[in-house]
Amino acid sequence: MQMIDAEAVKRFMEFGALVDAIREMFRQDCVMPLRHHHTVEVPGEPDATALLMPAWTVGHYLGVKLVNVFPGNAERGLPAVSGVYVLFDGTTGQALAMIDGGELTVRRTAAVSALAADYLARKDAAHLLVVATGRMALNQIGAFRAVRPIGRVTVWGRNPDRAARVVEALDGGIEAGVATDLEAAVAEADIVSCATLATDPLIHGAWLRPGQHLDLIGGFTPKMREADDDCVRRATVFCDTRAGATVEAGDLVQPLASGVLKLEDIPADLYDLCRSKHPGRTTDDEITLFKAAGAALEDLAAALLAYERAGKE
Secondary structure: OEEEOHHHHHHHOOHHHHHHHHHHHHHOOOEOOOOEEEEEOOOOOOOEEEEEEEEEEOOOEEEEEEEEEOHHHHHHOOOOEEEEEEEEEOOOOOEEEEEEHHHHHHHHHHHHHHHHHHHHOOOOOOEEEEEOOOOHHHHHHHHHHOOOOOOEEEEEOOOHHHHHHHHHHOOOOOEEEEOOOHHHHHHHOOEEEEOOOOOOOOEOHHHOOOOOEEEEOOOOOOOOOOEOHHHHHHOEEEEOOHHHHHHHOHHHHHHHHHOOOOHHHOOEEHHHHHOOOOOOOOOOOOOEEEEOOOOHHHHHHHHHHHHHHHHHO
16 A cells, blocks of 8 residues: 655645646546534634545545544644545555545645636636635645736735745745735735635625635635625635535525525536536626535545556656
8 A cells, every 4th residue: 555645745746737637537427425524622722623525436446535624723833634545446445545634635625726716717817815824825826826827926814924924935936925904905816715714704795806716715614704795796606516515615505594695696516617517707807706615526536646646656
């Protein structure tokens, strides 16, 4: 059995190839039961989440991700997301690889947002606002640069020092800076990508302007939100999978419950976009919103890419 650690995951999951691998998996027939989702109490800290996510392609591969999200780790200087991914032979059930699940998760999550942006963001989108300062932030930047001509990056976070560290960690060749006024930063950006553990909306629809793309990565439980109802009202809403995002992600669950959003108001998910059943963005002035809740087929696509590249190496 191959052991693929975090550094190898970074090496094997180059964003351009990873976006293409996930796109292809959405086009295939992949069996994906709804993930197990459990709340874990942590004394004196925000509740943690334990996830178990299986997926398989019949007769080929079976994979299971075990991942934990512990928000309190930020105060310990530890990543909030950790876990393992186990890849099996889909015919014999034999274990083929064990892969670092934390690194796999952040890279495939960023790649999914980039995949959506490839259909939903304007072709000339060049200014990216990242509303995140954790492990996701640099991955978001790398992933969006793989699909759009990003020449300017702005980073906003509740802790400006952490935002500054993200900017300092960027390689050369790109204009980058820290935002202190979130409203003003949103107004200037072409793409706004949020990856937070917020429970109350950070992004307000009144701030959005025509032609923007809003990407919501955080908010993986019904109680979590990153954008308010006005964002939903003003934008054309898309998601990674209807089956997952409309029952698990607060940015869709809450507007659906209140009547602000109806299921028929979501014209496409990534299945539809990747299979050319929907064109994605239809005009340059359209405001688009993409909500990702995470799907096991995305993990399987990422794991297979790493496994196959590790075999060649």
